[in-house]
Amino acid sequence: MFFVKVLEHRIHLHPSFFGAQASDYILDQLYRDREGSNTGTMMIVAIIDVDDISEPKIVPGSGYAEYDVSYRAIVWRPFRGEVVDGLVSSVVNNGFFVDVGGLSVFVSKAMIPPQLKYTVEGATPSFTDGVDQTVERGSQVRLRIKGIRGEMGQMFAIGSIREDYLGPLLQ
């Protein structure tokens, strides 16, 4: 789920940058550090604008100036139990991987309705019931996120399509 969140970041500026363009350097540093980062629970997609840059405080002993920057950003955060749409990136015999933005969700065989069976046609593996529902690479699927694990810089998730109204979307 996308949110617009106010976040804070602490930036250290080297004394060689003290001057008229200090605020530009700070913004550059902010964008470089935070935009596109993955904190393990959420992803910062884009910074919208900066609310406030605090007064600088010199760090004793090192000469760097410390700024607290408050900014608004679009963040993406998945929740356990949330229903999302995604694109299937690969199919293996135990299940398939779905890309939901920057997160890769694994749907295992236990979380797939029994009608969808693993079949390999030519070189393309897929889960299909032979009639109208097929899940293969490039299909759009609606799934429910069942569990999320986050580490610094990466998120892993598992999902399920074994409920009403979930599964491959009609293109």
Next chain:
Amino acid sequence: MAGPTMPQSLSRRRPAPTGDEEATNILKLGDMTDTPALSVAECKVLLEQLASKGGRGTSNSDVYTKTREYVDMFARFKDPKTVTQVDAISSGLLMKGLTHFERAQLATLCCDSPDEARTLIPSLENKLTDEELQDVLNDISKLRDFS
């Protein structure tokens, strides 16, 4: 190493433990509670506006590129004016006790029936009557872009 333990009040207060957030029948959104949420179409419009403003609008990071592709593919409403209309319709629901999360989910998932909406968004149970929900879903479907 044994020793006297520090009383709670003298140690630095830790941030609240995370890990129990969920969006099932009850919404426990942690520090995202009360944060304005965006549906996929709204996010697409916002990202396009930021990119066209120039300056530092875009980035080359993996997360950004994948997100742009994702919202382009899954946005149900392509036109910014339509997105504003959908926002107006679904914002009326905030007065009726829906949270930001539920409002954005309704605008993203575009359900056909109240039953589907209640199944996909379990916390919606008992917040709206079938009639009110069907009205909102009809209004949103009328604006959907089938191109």
